[in-house]
Amino acid sequence: MLNITLVNGFTLKKNEIIIEKMKVTIKDLAEKAGVSKTAVSFAFNNPKRISEETYKKIMKIAKEIGYSPDPVARILATKQTGTIGVLFPQAVSEVLQNPYISDLIRGIGTVCDKEGLALTLLSPMKGILNNTIQNAAVDGMIILGVDKDSSVHSAFKMRNMPYVAIDAKCNAEYINVGIDDRSMAESLMDVLLDNGHEKILFCALKPIALDLAEPDQSTTIDERQKGIQDSMRKHNLKENTLDSYTFIESETSFESSYRIAKQILQSEDRPTAIYCMGDIQAFGFYKAAAELDINIPEDLSVVSFDDLPVSGILYPELTAIHQPGYEKGVAATEILVKRIAGEDCKSVRLNANIVKRSSVAPAKK
Amino acid sequence: MLNITLVNGFTLKKNEIIIEKMKVTIKDLAEKAGVSKTAVSFAFNNPKRISEETYKKIMKIAKEIGYSPDPVARILATKQTGTIGVLFPQAVSEVLQNPYISDLIRGIGTVCDKEGLALTLLSPMKGILNNTIQNAAVDGMIILGVDKDSSVHSAFKMRNMPYVAIDAKCNAEYINVGIDDRSMAESLMDVLLDNGHEKILFCALKPIALDLAEPDQSTTIDERQKGIQDSMRKHNLKENTLDSYTFIESETSFESSYRIAKQILQSEDRPTAIYCMGDIQAFGFYKAAAELDINIPEDLSVVSFDDLPVSGILYPELTAIHQPGYEKGVAATEILVKRIAGEDCKSVRLNANIVKRSSVAPAKK
């Protein structure tokens, strides 16, 4: 394409009616100011290196002609993008339906703001996670809900890119930020079993089908299942009793949870207690129960993981594992920033705790 | 810094104990494969341009030595970052407390996924919005809640960067995606006035104090105020009666809304109706009311803007303006993509509608 440079600094593109403003570069500014490109560069990045006088002159002319350094060129030269990525295993539109994720991102965003970093939301390109890992222009990544796919980890290694996982394995070769899902799951199950519940429905988040041979199941769920079994053993229930419990999966949206809840609560032989893997699911059951005139907790006990701020809206108040979502985001990002700076870091296990409130009552006989 | 290149492709940095893997570049691959850099470039970007045979050879060696094109260098050369930014007037950690924003981002993310674009969350750098506009490495931006600050618009012009606003002015010189806030606000007020309410509390979102001389007040609120006055006029209330109504502001978090709600509902002379500018605030009032044994709608009517999916959890169901948050995000991003491609576009006004449910009852005398 032929560019005709006009005197007034505009460019006329052949075959296009558009007249677009030409980018004013460091060279233009240097010429107009009668200094070298280096001087201009210093003016913007390291003013101490040049005299007060030339600094002022450069800045004055910069304003006049509307110059500011091109971010991309600067990135190429410095090898620093000044942004970190959050890698989701699913489309952004899916993932953001879960308020827990918002909480996580809030935490990540807090540190980014503090560090002057931008935050980019990344999801699989053409369904392939590794494409994204290879092509994202970021200094480091935080990965969510990706555990067992080791190709992910080697992709990071190939790019030599620092990354930190949230809610993945804690004993793995990468850095993870999480809680003790197993023992927390146990405590939550204890509450139900102590109250004599026998017909319990477990409501998990739908496992994510990636570009993997076998559909991935997050280790978070694995750990929680172990915790649930720990509790059963403690209560002298055979482990395989778990099979007689119902285990369902739902999407991570309120509407989907609600739909499933409605269906379940209308069944003949409905459970007396619901064990949710996320508040968003408890939302669905609360709504469905209200509509069906099923009282919580008299007719139905509900417990859940997360205890998000916004879940305070639920009435009666939810018995739940208080999950430090925001703090997870903060911790993971702080670690990532250190790793980008070349420091060594270790996995972190954050504290969680059970909050017993009024959504559980003894099972009716 | 002195780099000693070792035979095995590792670099040893002086004064550092770190041994880091050296980046393998297009040049390395071209040499190893015995072809030109161009051939390699085509192999990755436009395979049809080279023979099947060389393509295979290149890709094979690429895998062996672990080559993949550097995203930043590619961006510099193509002048396309492949990412769009969402510019918030506040820190990400603030803004994400409002589920309405998540809804917006979901919509934006949907189009980004479809188009293969990354999405970066941008907030003011060092408190200055224009810094961010100047330095972000994106192809275009969507701006939220920034209206009256014309310096923002000239900053975009200076960078020659396409942008689209959400919830800003519709008759402005830039492209906006929004709803008819004025008439919607009127309908909502009608409901309250028709039910005989006279002590109404208006609950707005706290205006955003930017780096502006005068604190900005979003035009959304302006429009809604006009709508409210329209309704009052229609009901033969003097406009200045509005002054006798209470008008408060809250942060956009559930906790903040709840705190304020609790305070207000405990006052001697509490309002009989609450008019919320966002669901998140209605959440706060529902919770506070439940705790204070104030029944909705018998003792307190509540109406709101947004009607988010997750607000379905509220009981009794909320009378609200159904706001197409997700759709706004989609529409704005579709327009932005077109603008980046050089197409001309116009502002869009999306449909909203009032959903009358059970959170309103006649005022008690």
Added chain:
DNA sequence: CTGTTAGCGCATTCAA
């Protein structure tokens, strides 16, 4: 169909 060549815009080393 393939390869050569010339930038993209900036930061930075080194010499002046």
Added chain:
DNA sequence: TTGAATGCGCTAACAG
């Protein structure tokens, strides 16, 4: 304190 020269890794116009 300043400036000339070089390179970052890639793409794309152009010539072969």
